[in-house]
Amino acid sequence: MNQKTSVTLDQERPFEFDELFFSRTDERGVIQAGNSVFQSISAYSWDEILHAPHRLIRHPDMPRGVFWLMWDTIQKGNPIGAYVKNLAKDGCYYWVFAVVTPIEGGFLSVRLKPSSTVFEAVKKQYADLRDAEVTQNVSPKESAARLTDHLAALGYDSYSAFMAQALSLEVSARDEHLGRTKDASQTCFERLAKSAEDLLYCTSNIADVFSKNKHIPLNLKIHAAQLGDIGTPIGTISDNYTMISNEIQQQMSEFVRNCHNVSQAVGKGWFLTSTAMVQRQVIDFFQYEETCEAVNQDVEMQHLRAQQQSYSEQALKGLRAISSQIELFSQSCAEMRRLSTSLKVIRVIGKIESASIDNSLNNLDHLIDDLGQFQSVLGEGLDAVDVANKHMRSDVDILIGRRAAA
Ligand SMILES: Cc1cc2nc3c(=O)[nH]c(=O)nc-3n(C[C@H](O)[C@H](O)[C@H](O)COP(=O)(O)O)c2cc1C
Known part of the structure; x- marks a missing residue:
């Protein structure tokens, strides 16, 4: 200048x-x-x-x-x-x-x-x-x-x-x-951020469809009551569905929260990694710069190096935090998968019971289809989440390897 x-x-x-x-x-x-x-x-x-x-x-x-x-x-x-x-x-x-x-x-x-x-x-x-x-x-x-x-x-x-x-x-x-x-780590983080965005989309879609289908157990119950004795098996199915639905409800907020935690951990890890990188570049620049008497270059270099070291360590911790958050989120996903399987069983039994009841007396098929729709959104959503989780794990491992070796 x-x-x-x-x-x-x-x-x-x-x-x-x-x-x-x-x-x-x-x-x-x-x-x-x-x-x-x-x-x-x-x-x-x-x-x-x-x-x-x-x-x-x-x-x-x-x-x-x-x-x-x-x-x-x-x-x-x-x-x-x-x-x-x-x-x-x-x-x-x-x-x-x-x-x-x-x-x-x-x-x-x-x-x-x-x-x-x-x-x-x-x-x-x-x-x-x-x-x-x-x-x-x-x-x-x-x-x-x-x-x-x-x-x-x-x-x-x-x-x-x-x-x-x-x-x-x-x-x-x-x-x-x-x-x-x-920088290769920036490319890795871009992929991580994209996967985290996909996760947020999938989880919020699952949460939305669940909330739109909350009425199914009550409607099943009303229908069962209207059918009298022949509706008793449907009433039982509705009770079971209510039970699982309540469990899903309880799990859902944790599922969504854990997904947000993954996304936040990615942002934090990315910022810390980029900060350590820019600090490293400032050191490289400063060491060849002409200095003035008023600033003691050795002292400032020590400050910069210590800060860079500290942020490199924080970046590594940030990456490990992403790993832990992915792990916690995967546990929520596994729990959701278990509930999804239970829903599937109920839907199949519901379908069989519905077929045995005179169709002119009921619109059970319609309700069972709604149940099927939620269950397939949940299943497909969880499949997509599994894929994103797998990609994220591998990207975080690459980043941890790079940082540990730096
Ligand atoms: C390390 C450090 C760097 C800062 N750099 C700038 C800067 O580049 N420009 C600036 O206007 N304020 C900078 N600030 C913020 C100022 O201290 C100050 O808050 C700001 O100029 C607004 O003035 P005010 O607080 O009197 O309203 C910096 C603060 C710190 C601690």
């Missing part, structure tokens, strides 16, 4: 995809150190930027809600990834994707140049949020909640799910700009 770039207000400050930067702050967000790219892009001198609060480079377009979320997350000891628009001393702005993590005595932010498709969508969200903050006096906390709502409308379950995907998309987009082949 050329520090003598001419001063032009509200112009974008260009920087290259291979320029990674970082800053380290104390617990209040006061800058303790950074690298040369961080300093030169800001157009402040080291004297001006060191020991200054990070808000020095805050851009007025940035929604306060984003910083509220950032501080809320990092003060709880968790990492966060966020798009940030910054303001340089000379009035130029520049966008970054920042990954901020708690570090001993403060926080570390590593940043890369964003360019993915999700970045464009986020700019629009930010503009709306900031507008609401300014014109409707929306509080930072409320603004953060609105950000989460906006992201939900874009299909993200939570801010965590969003930041995991945004970071990975930025890492891949950056690799592409730099002409690098996509």
